[in-house]
Amino acid sequence: MTAPFRLGALPTLARSTVDRQETLRTNPDRLLSRWPQAQVVLLDDRSRTPVRDGEVSVATRKALSFGDVPPEDAVFLGEWQGVDYWSLPGAPEGEPELVRLKGSWGLIEEIPKIGDELWVDLRSHGDRLDDTSAGLFTTAQALRHWHRQARFCTRCGGGTTRIQFGWATRCEQCGREEYPRTDPAIICLVHDDAGVNGEQVLLARQPIWPKGRYSVLAGFVEAGESLENCVTREIREEAGTEVWDVRYLGSQPWPFPRSIMLGFAARADASLPLRPAEGEIEEALWVSRGEVRAAFESGGEPVPIADGASTMILPGNASIARVMLEAWAYADSGV
Structure with missing residues (x-):
């Protein structure tokens, strides 16, 4: 007998392999000790990230290239196969070449390219990434947008400080804690x-x-x-x-x-x-x-x-x- 249809595949941006449980981001000693071996996902001011031409993984950077400890604006994304992943603001270095690629809805878009790296956005190119990269990119973008709108307390209007390595904020005036909104x-x-x-x-x-x-x-x-x-x-x-x-x-x-x-x-x-x-x-x-x-x-x-x-x-x-x-x-x- 015919059955009601079900999704035949996992939606593209629902794919993720990274362990992001709360106990990881509330353990500063663990995170700081693993920073030298960690990798960083960069997002530019338009929330694009680098991907090497012809590959399906985000082109991450070594954490130590940003300092001996996580910068203040670093956000912890999770752990996968023994490696911690973080997110930081970044941008293409030098004058990028603009290349034309087919993106979402079949529209042709101009993508910045530096060397062998294309700086792509999640909406148009997230489906081309492997499961780990898709999950990292999606989480990094979600947290980036939240932090842009979470600089002030919703109770008293005071300025906020990031805590839990980017997964919460605390008001500097009244102490109220806020968490990413969905x-x-x-x-x-x-x-x-x-x-x-x-x-x-x-x-x-x-x-x-x-x-x-x-x-x-x-x-x-x-x-x-x-x-x-x-x-x-x-x-x-x-x-x-x-x-x-x-x-x-x-x-x-x-x-x-x-x-x-x-x-x-x-x-x-x-x-x-x-x-x-x-x-x-x-x-x-x-x-x-x-x-x-x-x-x-x-x-x-x-x-x-x-x-x-x-x-x-x-x-x-x-x-x-x-x-x-x-x-x-x-x-x-x-x-």
């Missing part, structure tokens, strides 16, 4: 009510997106709201349709700047008219399984869809949306 957001693949997994999926596009870019619907969880209620509300608000049979699929950190995407599937009646939210959703439409498969098999090139006037590009590989759509499109196909 904003939950739902992302839902809505399909029609035909059979177990439906035959059509609901896709939409925002006005600011390039023409032809479509994805599943998403939105932030509000105060006092369950995840399931958020799914129902967001789909109603953004597409003007009711959903049921809401079920959880999986999750992925999305540090742009500090979200976690919680993936769901749900059903809706495809015969009812859609009412896209004015100013937020430019277009919402039902797309067949065959059209979604054609988009996956196009190599990132736009493919025509049923209305004859539109073409479609699916989300980039870094997003859980792509994993969700791929799982749905090839459900029960044996692929």
Whole structure:
């Protein structure tokens, strides 16, 4: 019997191998003694990190090149295979060459290159990294964004000091401790009510997106709201349709700047008219399984869809949306 579809792969930015348990970052003696053998992940002012051309690992630096002890702005990321990893601000040295690479959504981007190192961003190139590097890069970016917004106490407005090697701050005036914040957001693949997994999926596009870019619907969880209620509300608000049979699929950190995407599937009646939210959703439409498969098999090139006037590009590989759509499109196909 056909079963409801499940994610067939781990979302790109959910991959990680590094041990980041709290007992590691609250043990100063251990961390300081291991600093000479540690490695550092650099992030520039646009949150890009170096990767050697043709490789799938972040190009880390030796910790000792930054001093005998961790600098004040060093953030501990975790331990893997006997090596501690940290993050520090950094930038390409010298005048970089700009090279053109295909990034997220198939868009061509200009990437700084110094020697054999490309400075890439997480959203466009995180899917090309190995599991360890993807996890390190994702964690480093999430903590970087949090620290940029955690310089002052939320209780009294006093300045803060980093503690726990970057995993908390303490107010210099009132002593209040704060920890990295994560904003939950739902992302839902809505399909029609035909059979177990439906035959059509609901896709939409925002006005600011390039023409032809479509994805599943998403939105932030509000105060006092369950995840399931958020799914129902967001789909109603953004597409003007009711959903049921809401079920959880999986999750992925999305540090742009500090979200976690919680993936769901749900059903809706495809015969009812859609009412896209004015100013937020430019277009919402039902797309067949065959059209979604054609988009996956196009190599990132736009493919025509049923209305004859539109073409479609699916989300980039870094997003859980792509994993969700791929799982749905090839459900029960044996692929």
